[in-house]
Amino acid sequence: MTSFSQYILQRLLAALITLIGISLIIFLLVRLLPGDPARVIAGLLASEEDVEQIRVWMGLDRPLPVQYAMFFSRMVRGDLGISARTKEPVLKEILSRLPATMKLAVISMTIAGVLGVLGGVLAAYRRNSILDFLISVGTLFGISMPVYWLGLMLIVLFAVRLHWLPAAGSERPASYILPSFTLAAFSIALVARMTRSSMLEVLSEDYVRTARAKGLRESVVVLRHALSNALIPVVTVIGLQFGALLGGAVLTETVFGWPGMGQLMVDSIFARDYPMVQGIVLVFSSLLILVNLIVDILYAYIDPRIHYG
Amino acid sequence: MTHRAGYSRSSQAPPIRTVLVLGLVLILVFLAACAPAPAAPAAEAPSAAEEEATPTPAEAKTFRIAVGIDPDTLDPALGTTTTVSNIVDYMVETLVVTDKDGNPQPKLATGWEVAEDGLEYTFYIRQGVTFHDGTVLNAEVVKWNLDRILDPNVKVPIRSPFAAIEEVEIVDDYTIKLHLSRPYAPLISAFSLGNAGIISPDSVNAEGNTYENVTRPVGTGPYVFQERVKGERIVVTRFEDYWGEKPYYDEVVFRVVPEAATRESLLLAGQVDLIILPPISDLPALQQNPDVKVLLAPSDRTIFISINNTHEPLNDVRVRQALNYAVNKEEIIESVLFGAAELLDAPMASNLFGYCPQKPYEYDPEKAKALLAEAGVESLELNFIAPTGRYVQDFQAAQAIAGFLSEVGIKAPVSTMDWPSYVAAILTPPDENNIDLHFLGWAPSYLDAAQQMVQFYSPEHPPNGLATSFYGNPEVDKLIEAAAQESDPEKRKELYCQASEIIWNEAPWIFLWVQRFPIVYRADLTGVDYHPTEKFYAIYARPAE
Numbered sequence: 001m002t003s004f005s006q007y008i009l010q011r012l013l014a015a016l017i018t019l020i021g022i023s024l025i026i027f028l029l030v031r032l033l034p035g036d037p038a039r040v041i042a043g044l045l046a047s048e049e050d051v052e053q054i055r056v057w058m059g060l061d062r063p064l065p066v067q068y069a070m071f072f073s074r075m076v077r078g079d080l081g082i083s084a085r086t087k088e089p090v091l092k093e094i095l096s097r098l099p100a101t102m103k104l105a106v107i108s109m110t111i112a113g114v115l116g117v118l119g120g121v122l123a124a125y126r127r128n129s130i131l132d133f134l135i136s137v138g139t140l141f142g143i144s145m146p147v148y149w150l151g152l153m154l155i156v157l158f159a160v161r162l163h164w165l166p167a168a169g170s171e172r173p174a175s176y177i178l179p180s181f182t183l184a185a186f187s188i189a190l191v192a193r194m195t196r197s198s199m200l201e202v203l204s205e206d207y208v209r210t211a212r213a214k215g216l217r218e219s220v221v222v223l224r225h226a227l228s229n230a231l232i233p234v235v236t237v238i239g240l241q242f243g244a245l246l247g248g249a250v251l252t253e254t255v256f257g258w259p260g261m262g263q264l265m266v267d268s269i270f271a272r273d274y275p276m277v278q279g280i281v282l283v284f285s286s287l288l289i290l291v292n293l294i295v296d297i298l299y300a301y302i303d304p305r306i307h308y309g
Numbered sequence: 310m311t312h313r314a315g316y317s318r319s320s321q322a323p324p325i326r327t328v329l330v331l332g333l334v335l336i337l338v339f340l341a342a343c344a345p346a347p348a349a350p351a352a353e354a355p356s357a358a359e360e361e362a363t364p365t366p367a368e369a370k371t372f373r374i375a376v377g378i379d380p381d382t383l384d385p386a387l388g389t390t391t392t393v394s395n396i397v398d399y400m401v402e403t404l405v406v407t408d409k410d411g412n413p414q415p416k417l418a419t420g421w422e423v424a425e426d427g428l429e430y431t432f433y434i435r436q437g438v439t440f441h442d443g444t445v446l447n448a449e450v451v452k453w454n455l456d457r458i459l460d461p462n463v464k465v466p467i468r469s470p471f472a473a474i475e476e477v478e479i480v481d482d483y484t485i486k487l488h489l490s491r492p493y494a495p496l497i498s499a500f501s502l503g504n505a506g507i508i509s510p511d512s513v514n515a516e517g518n519t520y521e522n523v524t525r526p527v528g529t530g531p532y533v534f535q536e537r538v539k540g541e542r543i544v545v546t547r548f549e550d551y552w553g554e555k556p557y558y559d560e561v562v563f564r565v566v567p568e569a570a571t572r573e574s575l576l577l578a579g580q581v582d583l584i585i586l587p588p589i590s591d592l593p594a595l596q597q598n599p600d601v602k603v604l605l606a607p608s609d610r611t612i613f614i615s616i617n618n619t620h621e622p623l624n625d626v627r628v629r630q631a632l633n634y635a636v637n638k639e640e641i642i643e644s645v646l647f648g649a650a651e652l653l654d655a656p657m658a659s660n661l662f663g664y665c666p667q668k669p670y671e672y673d674p675e676k677a678k679a680l681l682a683e684a685g686v687e688s689l690e691l692n693f694i695a696p697t698g699r700y701v702q703d704f705q706a707a708q709a710i711a712g713f714l715s716e717v718g719i720k721a722p723v724s725t726m727d728w729p730s731y732v733a734a735i736l737t738p739p740d741e742n743n744i745d746l747h748f749l750g751w752a753p754s755y756l757d758a759a760q761q762m763v764q765f766y767s768p769e770h771p772p773n774g775l776a777t778s779f780y781g782n783p784e785v786d787k788l789i790e791a792a793a794q795e796s797d798p799e800k801r802k803e804l805y806c807q808a809s810e811i812i813w814n815e816a817p818w819i820f821l822w823v824q825r826f827p828i829v830y831r832a833d834l835t836g837v838d839y840h841p842t843e844k845f846y847a848i849y850a851r852p853a854e
Contacts, residue, residue: 035729039736042389042466048773050466057464085381087464087522096539152570159578167574168375168566169541257375257566259540266567267379272729 037272081275090279101260112187120195142189151182151255168257179256199230239295372558373581375572384523385506394503401506401528411662411756427492427796434483438552440509470499495759557851583830592647605825606839609658610752614819615778629816631680633670635717650822660841663758663805667813691721695748736771758805780817
C-alpha cells in the first residue's frame, strides 16, 4: 500500500466521521431553535388539539435520544424522512431542487474561474498600469458588495430600465445571466486577486527568466511556464469557494426567485420544518466534504511538495 | 504562498494537468449534483435542453401573477396560508363563499337550511357541475370530501371548525344533511374556508396524488392545474367545461418571488401583470406611476398591541385606557405605513359578521397622564416585543408606539425576535410570562366574529389557546358562548355587539388599525378585485377595452 493511497483512505475515513458528527450537530441545532414547530406549521389560528396532533405526527412527543436514533437509522438507509411543511419525502424535495442550485453554482464557478484568472493574469502582466489599477478597483467592489444589493441593482438596471433580461425565474437561458453574475461577483474578485499575486511571484522565479533567456516566445513563457504553476494555489481557492457559492445561493435564489435549495432552506427554517432543514444541511455538508476531499487529493497529486502522511 | 522549492522535479506542472484538474473538479461537482434523476416529473427544474420548450403560442393569452411564497401544499384540505388558498381557488371551489361583508353566498351549494336546534344542516348541491376529470358533482362526492376532511388519517391542520360534524348523510343525489354533536353557528361560513374545497374523489388515485396528500388538485374551478416547478411557478389553464362564467385568459402563471423589491421590478419591467405586497415604502411612488394601479384592499387583519392583563399595573383598566390615549395611531398610519391601513374602531375589522363600531380612543396624551395619575402609576417600565417583517411595518410601527408611550412617561423599548421564537414567547403561560406588551396581527380565515372573539375568551388563554392578552370577563365569556349557540343571525349579531362594547371599554389591547392588503397591477387591466381575507381576485381580469 503506497503512502498516497493510504492518504486517500485516511481522508475518506475523516470525511465519514465528519459527516456523522455533522448529523448530530444539525439534529441538536434545529431543536435548540426556540419556538414550537408544531405551532408554526399549524398556523396561529389552529386550536391546541390541532397543534398537539401535529406534534405527534412529527414525533416531537418522544425523548430526544429516541428522535435522534430514529433520524440516524433512517439516514443510514438513505431515508431523510417526510417534510413537515409539504408532507413530501425530504429526499424527493431536495433532489428536485438540487439541479437548479448546482447549475447556478457551476456556472458561477466557471465564470469566476475564467474571468478571475483572465483578470489576474492581465493585472499581473501589466503590473502598475492603468489596467492593473482598474482591475484592482473592480475586485475591491466585487469583494465588498453585498450579494443582495448587487442582485437588486442588476435587476433594476437590466430588467426594469433596459428591458434586456428577465428579472426572476429560471425558464429561459437568459434567466441565468443575472443570478450567475450576482453569485459569481465575489468569487471573480477573489480568484483575480489570488491569480495576480501568485502570478507576480512566479514571474520573478528563476525558471521564467531562464525560459526567457532561452528565447522562448513571450506567450509560451507566460502561459505555459508561469501560469501553469501560478494556478496551483488557485485550484484550491476555487474548490473552497464552492462552499461560499452554496451560501451565496441562499441569498441569490431569494432575490431572483430561483427554484433551488437555497430558497427551500429559507422556507424550511422559517417553517421550523426540522426534517427538511436537517436534510438540506446534510446534503450541503456532504457536497462540501466531497469537493474538499477531491481538491485535497488532486492537490496532493499535482503538487509534489505536499507531504501526505 | 511562498514558493521556495529548492529542487523540484516538477515545480513546473504541465499546464495540461492543471487544466485537467480544474475541469475535473467542475465536472465532479456537477455530476455529484445531477446524477440522481429527480423523482417528481411535475417538480423538475427545467433542464438546459428543454429551456425553449413550450413557448406560449402568440394567440394564447397568459396572465402572470407574482406572489411571495412557495406553496407548502396544493391540497385544499391541508392548507393554512391565505396566499396558497388564493392560488388553489383558481382550481377548486367551495360549497359556500362569503361576500365582502361576511355574508355567506352560494357557490357549489345553491342553498342551505339550518334546523331550529342548530344540530342539522341541509345543503342543496348545484346541478350540472363537472370536475376537470369529467366526474359529475353530486351529494356522494360532497359527502366523500367532508368525510375526508374529518378523517384522522388526513393531516388536516385546521379541523376544529368542522369538529362538530358527527355524520354526513346523503338525502338524495343533490342533497346532503349534516348531523352535529353540538350547535356551531359559524359552520356555514366555515364552509367558505379553502380547507373545505371540493375535489374529485377519483383524482386522489391520479398521478402524484394520494388520498392523504394531493399535489395536483382536481376541482370544479375555472382553471385546471397544468404544471408546477416548486420554488418557481405554478401554471393553470382555462377549463372549457366550467359551469360558471368563463374567464378571459387561457392561462394563468403564478410566479414565486420571495423578495418584494423583485416582485415590484417584475411588474415595472412588464414581466408580470399583477403582484401582491410590494415594498411598502414604494407605495407612494407606485401610486404616482401611470403605468400601474394600486389597490389598497381592505382586509380583516386587525393589528394591535396585546397588553398582558395579568401584570401589575396593567390589570388596572385605567392604565390600559391610558395606553390607548397615549398613541397617535393616525400619525403612524400616515407616516410609517404609507396609508396602508385604517383606524380600528371595534375589537374586530368592519367586514366581519358581528361588527359594530365603537367610539375610537383619540390621541390625548394629557388624558393618558391623568388616567395614569388616577391609577397611582408614577413610573412604568414595560417589556415590549414586536416581530420584524411579519406584518406591514410591524417593528417600525412598534418603535413609533414606544416613542409615544415615552411621552407620557412610560418606558417601553422594543425588542424583536424571529417569528417562531416570538410565538413561543407570547404563548408562555401567565405565571412564567414576562412580556408586558406585544405587537400582533389577527386575521379570521372566514369573516365571522366567532373567529375574532377567541382573543377575548377566558378558556382560550395560553397554553390552551391564543388569547395572548389574558383578558377575561365572565360576562363577555357568557355572551361569546351564547352567540356560538345562537342560530338566529340578528340575535347573534346583537350578542357580539354587547360583547364588543364591554371589550372596547376595558381595553385589553392598544387598538391600532386594520391592515390593508396592497395589490398592484398593470394600469390597462380591468376586473381586478379583492376579498377581505387578504386575497386578490383576478380570475375575471382582462385588458380594458
